Amino acid sequence: MATIDDFIHEPRVAYFSMEIAxxxxxPTYAxxxxVLAGDTLRSAADLEIPLVAVTLASTAGYFRQMIDAEGRQTEQTDPWEPSQWAVSLDAIVAVTIEGRRVWIGGWLYVLGGHMNGTQPVVLLDTDLEQNGADDRAITxxxxxxxxxYRLRQEVVLGIGGIRMLQALGFQLRQYHMNEGHSALLALELLRRYAHPTEEVRxxxxxxxxxxxxxxxxxTTHTPVEAGHxxxxxxxxxxxxxxYIDPLTLRHLAGAExxxxxRLALNLSEYVNGVARRHAEVSRHMFPGxxxxxxxxxxxxxxxxxxxxxxxxxARLPGWCHEPELLMRAECCIPDESVLMAHEEAKQRLIDEVNTRSGISLSVDCFTLGFARRMTAYKRPDLLFSDLERLQEIARRHPIQIVLAGKAHPKDASGKQLIETLHNHIRExxxxxxxxxxxxxxxxxxxxxxxxxxxxxxxPLRPMEAxxxxxxxxxxxxxxHVSVLDGWWIEGCIEGITGWAIGDDASSANGNDAGHLYQKLEQTILPLYYEDRAGWTxxxxxxxxKCASYFNSQRMMRRYASEAYVR
Structure with missing residues (x-):
């Protein structure tokens, strides 16, 4: 089994993320x-880009979602045992929280890529006998x-994470913050690189x-001010x-x-959004x-x-390492092979639906899927805006739908959306x-x-990063059928890779339901049922045109050449 010694012989980029799948x-992800963080590390392993990831052990998980017959969500803890998957670290470090010394241990999880590469992941854990009950619960x-509680977690992640990597002997060439949760690591670096007192004017x-x-x-992921x-x-x-000079902190992180x-922006040489439109929105949110x-x-x-x-x-060997080979799919893969592969995958989904929900679906019926975090801006209820029209469309061309998604335990409106969806299911x-x-x-x-x-x-434009x-x-x-936001602005070629709902103007949000029904009724369903060659x-x-480009191999090559090598 791999140990820390297998990873400290060369300089690495330290990749910090509050959650990693x-x-x-x-269940260390929400x-x-x-999921993006996990894909980042998997591609880094495939491409042998030397990273070391730091996250929290989150030993009670995010939560297990229970939904009753009325559509009411309740939550249960989702514990996991790190010792079953990871090796205990020899080092422990301390941070000061509310005047107390809080000790941090951890675990080494070795993530394997598809091409036999590996990446070390350090899972920070405060559940140690040296800590009091409240501090043991931080991670x-x-x-x-x-x-x-959130601020304590971010102290452990950012400040504790830097100290743990140092204690373990990692040589670090750079630090990559995946969202702002880990930005306190930059304060720890400021303390490390403080000028001698006598030299400060x-x-x-x-x-x-x-x-x-x-x-x-x-890397910022949130185009909504409230999400920071x-x-x-x-x-x-x-x-x-x-811990840090208060005037300097207010200068770097905001006066109020x-x-x-803001702290991460001011202390990072390279900053990026996660799509072209999101970068534009971020530049508008944070001018300068x-x-x-x-x-x-x-x-x-x-x-x-x-x-x-x-x-x-069989048809495009090497596609996993070089997904750009998939550009040849249109000429190198027979239509019948694509249809057969999809039918097999569809049958697997139908079997799972039947087992888990008792609802019987048909492999021959057009199936629409929607699954993501249940929150208002994702608009999971948009499809059900006009049930009569939706039913009229389905009487001409049959439709079946599969949904999934969790609402944050404190998101009352998100939970209400799940109830609303279950009401629509009954209707x-x-x-x-x-x-x-x-x-x-x-x-x-x-x-x-x-x-x-x-x-x-x-989603509501422009809220999809x-x-x-x-x-x-x-x-x-x-x-894909989607509003033109996030990656779909770049990926949509109408009638070639999928379809757009409305246009890319934010003012069009109000008529998206009508556009969706029109696209289903006049374009998508007739093509599916009446033109098999066109559908294929x-x-x-x-x-x-999408899979060949929108993959984490391309993404990590961009990070390596633009962010890590400067």
């Missing part, structure tokens, strides 16, 4: 941010507790800010004490509150900063179903069978994106 059995619940910063900026890069972590300075003073995104665009991607092997893996292996009755699969995870996601016929996405579920669908020959061409277009 390591595998389906390890959604898209964590238990992902995104749990109150604002003070009056009015000057005691810290070598340019040096820290050279070491840091930052902010902490009042009273709380910051209580938790951090005199400690804004973690140079925000690059590195559009997200998904890991080819992880998000391709077994039937399509076999097909690509649609036998005209449109609808299944809602509870406890959405990576395994369910793969079954859905590979087994449905079309993948649906309906990127979105990656439609990219996963593309690897399985499943076309779009399936192959999704593979050749």
């Amino acid at each position: 390591l595998r389906n059995e390890i 959604g898209g941010l964590g 238990r619940q992902l995104y749990g507790g109150d604002e003070a 009056a009015g000057e910063s005691p810290y070598d800010i340019p040096r820290v900026r050279e070491l840091c890069c930052f 972590d902010k902490f009042g300075y009273d709380l910051v003073q209580r938790v951090l004490g005199d 509150d400690l804004n973690m995104t 900063y140079h925000v690059h665009a590195v559009t997200n991607g998904v890991h080819p092997f992880t998000w391709t179903s077994v039937p399509f893996r076999k097909l690509f292996d 649609l009755g036998s005209v449109i069978p609808v299944a809602y699969l509870p406890d959405y995870d990576m395994a369910t996601a793969l079954a859905l994106v590979s087994g449905v016929d079309v993948w649906l996405n309906t 990127s979105g990656t579920s439609g990219m996963k669908a593309a690897f399985n020959g499943v076309p 061409a779009i399936m192959k277009g999704a593979i050749a």
Whole structure:
């Protein structure tokens, strides 16, 4: 079994993320941010880009979702045992939180890529006998507790993470912050690179800010102001004490509150958004900063179903390492082979739906899929805006629907959306069978994106930073229908890779339901039922033009050449 000694012989980029989807059995992720982090590391392993990841052990997981017959979500803890998957670290380090010394241990998880490469992942854990009960709980619940709990977690992640890597003997050439949760690592670097007191002139910063900026890069994922972590300075003073010069902190992180995104922006030489439109939105939100665009991607092997893996292996060998080979799908893969692979994946989804929900679906019926975090801006109820019209459409061309997604435990409106969807399921009755699969995870996601016929996405513009579920669908020959936001602005070629709902103007949000019904009724369903060759061409277009580009191999090559080598 690999040990830390196998990874400290060469300089590495330290990749910090509050959540990372390591595998389906390890619930250290809540959604898209964590899945992206996992795909980042898997591609880094494939490409042998030397990273070391730092995250929290989150031993109680995010939560297991239970949904009753009325559609009411309840939550249970989702514990996992690190010793079953990881090796205990020899080092422990300490941070000061609210005047107390909090000890941090951890675990080494070795993530393997598809091409036999590996990446070390350090899972920080405060559940140690040296700590009191409250401090032992800091790394238990992902995104749990109150604002003070969240700040304690971010102290452990950012400050504790830097100290742990140093204690383990890692040589670090750079630090990559995946979202602002880990931005306190930059404060730890400021303290490390502080000027000697006798060299600091009056009015000057005691810290070598340019040096820290050279070491840091930052990826922002949130185009909504409310989504950026902010902490009042009273709380910051209580938790951090005199850890950093307060004037410097306010200068770097904001005068009113400690804004973690602002802190990361000011202490990173390279900053990027996760799609071209998202970079534009971020530049508008934070004027004066140079925000690059590195559009997200998904890991080819992880998000391709077994039937399509076999097909690509036979027809386009090497596709996992060089997904650009998939550009040849239109000419090198027979239509019948694509249809057969999809039918096998679809049958697997139908079997899972039947087992988990008792709802009987047909492999011959057009199947629409929608699954993501259940929150208002994702508009999961848009499809059901006019039930009568939806039923009229389905009477001409049969439709069945599969849904999934969790609402954050504290998101009351998100939970209400799940109830509303279940009400719609009952109202649609036998005209449109609808299944809602509870406890959405990576395994369910793969079954859905590979087994449905079309993948649906309906966020309010411009609130979708990127979105990656439609990219996963593309690897399985499943076309996308979505509003033009996030990655779909770049990926949509109308009638070739999928279809757009409305245009890319934010003012069009109000009529999106009408556009969606029109597209289903007049274009998508007639093509599916009446033009098999035309439909297969779009399936192959999704593979050749989307999967070949929107993958994490391309994404990591961009990070390596633009962010890590400067």
